[in-house]
Amino acid sequence: MKIKSTLNRIPGGMMVVPLLLSATINTIAPDLLRIGNFTQALFVDGAGTLIALFLLCTGAQINVRNVGVSLGKGAVLLSVKWLVGAAVGLLAYMFAGENGLWLGLAPIAVIASMTNSNGGLYMALVGQYGDKTDRAAYSLLALNDGPFLTMVALSIFGAMGFVDGLFSVTAFISVLLPIIIGMILGNLDGEMRDFLNTGSSMLIPFFAFALGMGINFKAIVEGGLSGVALGLMTVFITGTAGYLVFKALKWNPIAGAAEGSTAGNAVATPAAIAAASAGFAANVEIATVQVAASVVTTAVLLPLYIAFLVKRLEKKGVRLPEDYSTDEKAAS
Structure with missing residues (x-):
């Protein structure tokens, strides 16, 4: 029985399937697994x-030693993704x-989805349409994994008076510290980074299942369509913004659009x-479902959007990635 390969064929399957399974259990028989x-x-x-x-484990994958063109591309990708996502979240x-x-959208879901990007999907897309510097840029883009940049945005909004529940310094550090410890370990020892890398993917179905045990199926109904809308916003707003900024900088615009995912x-x-x-805490349940819906939507839609953009460039005589390659510049 090929459980893993089946889950891998479903966009976001390792996260979405356990989440929906446990949400179903929690809705139908909430005490089934609450046995101590x-x-x-x-x-x-x-x-x-x-x-x-x-x-x-995720923090251990963040490489802080990249320089040159890759660092510049990564910084631009990270900045555009965060600025656009935070701006929509502020609205x-x-x-x-x-x-x-x-x-119908929880603002925290908007920020969490639109400031975060799917690294595997990015690497797959730039692996086909980008060069080495585009792929290496992900090491900095990986900083948008997890809640750190979402917390930064919420803290700024709190200082502006738009958000209640501003974080205390201790609470902020308590969430950030595991990422920092992982980052230190991964950058001190490459073998430790490789060792912890397995946890980055292995833990997802387990914490997704536990999260699902806090979700009632009514929230799935409420969050489903709005979550799909959130995915559409993520692809077309953040992806298009990345495309336009990279095009203005005369970099491969497809690499810029490739971060339009959750x-x-x-x-x-x-x-x-x-x-x-x-x-x-008030809207955590529906926000979690909306983010999950955005993950699936962007995983399906972004490659289609990228294909559309590539065809537009090819009609203009652009060859990818040759016409935008910066490999030689980066090496010089």
Whole structure:
């Protein structure tokens, strides 16, 4: 029985399937796994611990030693993704209704989805349409994994008076510390980075299942269509912004558009944010579902959007990646 290969064929399957399975269990038989001891500790109450370990493993993959063109591209990708996502998130907070939602979307879901990107999808796309410097740029773009940049945006909005529940310094550090420890370990020892890399993917279905045990199926119904809309916004707003900025800088615009996605790890961000500050706990359930829907939507839609953009460039006589290659410049 090929469980893993089947899950891999489903966009975001390693995260989405366990999440929906446990949400179904929680809706139909909420006490089924709440029987105490190791079963409840792992499958119901373990989300916080598993996410913390996931953040440590993810932090170990962040390489801080890249320089040159790759560093510049990575910095631009990271900045565009965060600025656009944070700007839309700010609009969501400013125009949110009494229920805390904007057009049915939880603002925290907007920021978590639109400031985060799927590294595997980015690497697959630039592997086909980009050069070495485009691929190496991901080491800096990886900084948008997890809740760190979402927390930065929320802290700024809190200082501006738009968001209640501003983080204390201690709460901020408590979420950031696992990432920092992982980053230190990964940069001190390449073998440790490789060792922890396995945890980055292995932990996703387990914390997704535990997160699902806090979700009622009613939230799936409420968050599904709005989550798809969030995915559309992520692809067409952040992806197009990256495309236009890279084109203006005379870099391969396809690499800029390739960050218009949401990674599976972003599903943990609302819970991590709520753990740091209870002021964000109200819409965690629907935000988690909306982020999950955005993960699936962007995984399916972004490659189609990239194919459309590539055809447009080819009609103009552009050859990818040759006409935008900066490999030789980076080596000189």
